[in-house]
Amino acid sequence: MVKKLILSLLFLVPLCSLWAQKPDATGNARLLKGQDTLQQLSQNIFAGKGDAGREAAIEQFIPTLVRSLKTPYSFRFSFDSLRTVSILYPKDSSFRIFTWALERETGFYRHYGAIQMNTPDGQLKLFPLFDVSDYITNTDTIANNKAWYGCLYYNIVQRHYFNQEYYTLFGWDANNPRSQKKLVEMLTFKNGTPVFGGPFFSFAEDSIPKPSKNRFILEYKKESTATLNYNKELDMIVYDHLVSETNEPAKKYTYVSDMDYEGFKWQAGKWVHVNKIFHDAIPLGKGAPVPQPLDQKRKSMTNPKSIEDFQAEDAAKQEKQTKPIKKKS
Incomplete structure (x- = not known):
């Protein structure tokens, strides 16, 4: 399942003009x-036999990639044949970022990567990424x-503010046997050197303001799914609101989506938190809706809906099915 997720994320990687x-x-x-x-080495990293075989492939892959990039x-x-x-x-095609993952037999993951700068003279300027x-x-x-x-990056969004370029990176970490993570962080360059993270995720507009975060991370149940990505139509970062299915909020591996959405909007050089993308009023005399079992196939990041939207759709279908059919005279 995890390997299928890796491949599906990689096929979503956008192609940009160079x-x-x-x-x-x-x-x-x-x-x-x-x-x-x-290509052969990357397949061995992805699906090789045992830790020793996959680690041996990594040890060959890295110097081979560097030699090619020189x-x-x-x-x-x-390098479009490197599907993993x-x-x-x-x-702006000012750089490109490579990331890939190594799964250990224990079910834990380690990530590798590098940033290649787009140099005017065509010479290699490379920043290897060391996973800590x-x-x-x-x-x-x-x-x-x-x-x-x-992590394994699956999307990048560029923003410009006050003569500075900001690159928002979206990543996925298969993490461990119990949970997985999705994260969003800012990449900037200071004196030509990459900087990951920064106080760009603001919660100042929340009803109870909280300190800004340098990196926003969702951790959730291994067998579940959660969305965290940029929505072009809304011009926002949209992500699933998560709850503990066992009412144990300290245990992140119990978190699942309740089919509600939160997000971040770009404002004055920061991503500002939006607590609820949909503001459906609760009818008078009724309590808060109880989270219902997920049907992940119905979810769409291009057209996000609240649980109330899904309930309205189901009610309309039910009414259509039970409506008597008039016979022709």
Whole structure:
């Protein structure tokens, strides 16, 4: 199931226009040859036998990728056959970010990645990403590429504010046998060096304001699903509201969606929290609606609906089915 999720996320990775000179014929041939090797190694990382086999593939994959990227103007080469590796470009194509995952036999995951800058002279400028998520207790960090909160990125949204570019990254972490995570964080560049995280997720407009977060993370039940992504139509980040199905809020591995939605709107250089995207009034004399079992197939990030919307649809269908059919005279 987890491996199918990885592949489905990678197929959703958007393709962006690139600007850079293409590698020459010799360079392109070298890149194609390197891609063939990387494709086989990436499959071994994804589905190799045991920890030893997958780790051996990782040890070969990384130097092979670096050698390929050293080819002049390699930035323009898409590596589109690497189906288990996420490769994302921002709108301005100033860089691209590679991420991939290694599953251990214990059910825990480790992530790997690199940022390749789009250089004018075609020479390689690369920032390797070192996953430290297994060794930190405070996830609300601001860090460089050497202290990266590892994940598999599946989307990137670029914003411009006061002569600064902000790149919002959306990531997924299969985490462990009991829970998985989705996260959103800001990537910026300071003196040409990547910075992950920052106080860009504001809760100042909540009824009870809370401190800003450097990184927003959803953790939820392994067998469940949760959405966290940018919605173009709403121009917002939209995500599932989660509740503990066992009424144990301290246990994140019990969290599931109640089919309600929260979000963040871009405002003055920050993502500002929206507590409830839909404001359906509760009828007088009735209590708050009880969360109902999820039908995940009905959920859509392009057309998010509240539980009340689904109830109204069901009622309309029921009425249509029970309505008597008039016979023709």
